[in-house]
Amino acid sequence: MIIYKKIAMSFYSGILSYFIIAPIFGERGFVNYQKLDNNLTLIKNHIGKLKEIQKELKARYINLQVSKSEILKEANKLGYYPKNSIVIKTNNNKDQYSQGQILTLQNPLSKNQNFYFISIAIGLIYYFLSSCIIQTKKITKSNKLASNSSKD
Structure with missing residues (x-):
């Protein structure tokens, strides 16, 4: 017995x-809810930054549609330059484009918590x-x- x-x-x-x-x-514990809250704050900050970038790009887009001098500035940034009212591209091997930042989580979720x-x-x-x-x-x-x- x-x-x-x-x-x-x-x-x-x-x-x-x-x-x-x-x-x-x-899985639904206090620790994971704290991590989710931190990630939510991080995502909100990234969304705010993306909205600012969107406003800036929208203004640049409108300027490119309207202003010829703005077109020449952007063409110069991309490696083009005007010659006798024709835009010619220079062949330099510099990276002209950058993709920007990738959203990464500060504390990746731990797995296999059994x-x-x-x-x-x-x-x-x-x-x-x-x-x-x-x-x-x-x-x-x-x-x-x-x-x-x-x-x-």
């Missing part, structure tokens, strides 16, 4: 540890510790009985 009690208690300790650990570190195995391990540890404690109690009890019987 004692072994069933130990197994039941180790099972309950595993379940209890799972229900304690999962709300903190689990709390079932942690809970099973805690349950097994509890089982073995309870077995050891019961064994030491039996040994000390038998030693006391042996010492008491030898004194008599």
